[in-house]
Amino acid sequence: MRRFILRRLVFAVLTVLIATFLILAMSRMASDPILLFAKPGGYGFTPEQEAALRAKIGIDRAVPVQYVIWLGNALQGDLGKTILDEKPVARVITERIPATVQLALIAWFGSTIIGVSLGVLSAVKRGSFWDYVGRGIALFGQALPSFWLGLVLILIFAVILGWLPVGRRGDGFWDIKHWILPAITLGWGATAAYLRLTRSAMLEILDSEFIKLARAKGVSSSTVIWKHALRNALINPLTASTLILTSFLTGSIVVEQIFVWPGMGSMAIVAVNNNDFPILQGTVLLFALMYVVFILITDLLYAVVDPRIRYD
DSSP: OHHHHHHHHHHHHHHHHHHHHHHHHHHHHHOOGGGGTOOTTSTTOOHHHHHHHHHHHTOSSOHHHHHHHHHHHHHTTOOOBOTTTOOBHHHHHHHHHHHHHHHHHHHHHHHHHHHHHHHHHHHHTTTSHHHHHHHHHHHHHHHSOHHHHHHHHIIIIIIISOOSOSSSOOSSTTOHHHHHHHHHHHHHHHHHHHHHHHHHHHHHHHTSHHHHHHHHTTOOHHHIIIIIIHHHHOHHHHHHHHHHHHHHHHOOHHHHHHTTOOSHHHHHHHHHHHTOHHHHHHHHHHHHHHHHHHHHHHHHHHHHHOTTOOOO
């Protein structure tokens, strides 16, 4: 187990380093950050002023040197300052994290509970009305893109019916009406994925020999389903679960743009448009850390769910 964790940690560190270096290099290839202030050689912008400005924002050296300096500062908790308004990047990101985490957790819990439950029901009631309902939800969940679903939900529930607000986060976590539509839009595809994975895994387990033996011994149907079958069928949904949560935390850009949600996704879009590389590097650093941590947790949870799995 120790060797496995050590290998994973080494790969995690390499992944974070490569991701952050690539975003720094690509930001330099996109455009010159100096253009956000003034056009070099333009009226009133002397070469001396340009050189001083490059030194101030840290782009007066080679890209590898810039990265080493940024990495050293990041290890001390200093992610630099934004280019335009010169705010600490760590504070800007910290202000946006709660909104993204709130939306991601609500969508994740809802999609997990609904998707797994419908997947079990669809497998147990194979060939019945509920099975067709479950398969229909899985089909539409994969076919409907989130941007289209979000706009349709806004049209129906906000514009036509007037039941729910169009955007913004509201006054707090318990301001439910503000996050209903964004959470449904974000979790719709994940619900379909959970349903499909759980159904296929449950069908395979329910046809296995040890389930037939348990039924022959007179074990109750609920015990067979929830204790024996579901636990053995959780490997695939468990893998998807952590990846889905991570994608919600790092990839809710479309949903945040549609519903004007003040999270990290909308912040990243603005940073890309402005080539604000300090925010981009800080965001990528946080996203990469989330991915490697959640993947490591997933690998460790395998041994808890399935005792047959052991790591050397």
